Amino acid sequence: MLNSLEVVTTVVVGVMVGVEFSVAFVMNPILNALPEDSRQLGHAHGGRMLGAVMPVWYIGSLVLVAVWAIAGRHHPGTGLVVTAGALLLLSVVMSVLLLVPINNRNKTWTPENRPEDWKEQLNRWERFHYVRIAVILAAFALLAAALA
Template sequence: MRTRLLQALSLFSTGLLAGAFGYGAANLVPTFNAVPIDMRLDFHAALMKMNGITMQGTMAVSALSSLALAVSARGRARVLAGAAGLLTVSSFLITRFGNVPINGRIKQWAATAPPPDHAEVLRRWELFNDARTATAAIAFGLLILIALTGQRGLCRQEPKETT
């Protein structure tokens, strides 16, 4: 039962994470690129203030539940859940060491003015965003694969009682 709850939690949280990153990559980034730079910077800075807690929390729940599922499961499910957990940790690391420092610069630019090389910096932010979106989506796909293959190999089998 515990393994099934971990599976549900990891699938749900990783789906939220992949969905949020996917929405951002498919809709927010093109919108950022379509508006004047001052509008983008203001909106980006405000969005990152709101995203900080929710996205980090979602990444933490996703990583911890996937890794706990890997410990609880067996066989191929263990390997897939472990890989999903590591991919989610990768999403966090990409965010923390790639996107977050650039977000800090964007916040400063919104208060002052962007530097001459701002387009290159924003392009790097988008590359980091694409990478974390891919790692989250692949993690979600691996957890879906576990769910689709059913309970065979997911749980440790209890011996059947004979009467």
């Protein structure tokens, strides 16, 4: 049973890392190459769509890692799992404090009501997002190492 939990947790976190990586390095460059109105509307739609899914994914990943750490507390690699959990918790805190406020504003913007500094706000979100990717990537690497 523990082996299944370890594999499922690693896969769930790995896919989450892949989605966030593709947002940063595939979707955002595509959206940023569009004309301003289309760019902004695309970011707003992405913010609404992923803003509904990602909180469940982040919290679910954190719960899975916590269950793994508790269930496997006497097994080798538990320190790696606990450290990965701490990194995922950091990513949730970063999201709530830094990224979600910007996204909550962005997802309501239209070309008619967006603020003058909308590009700067999206750029700030992207910078925070790069840091968050590094954090969850490190968590994923630790989980993979604990699994091995």
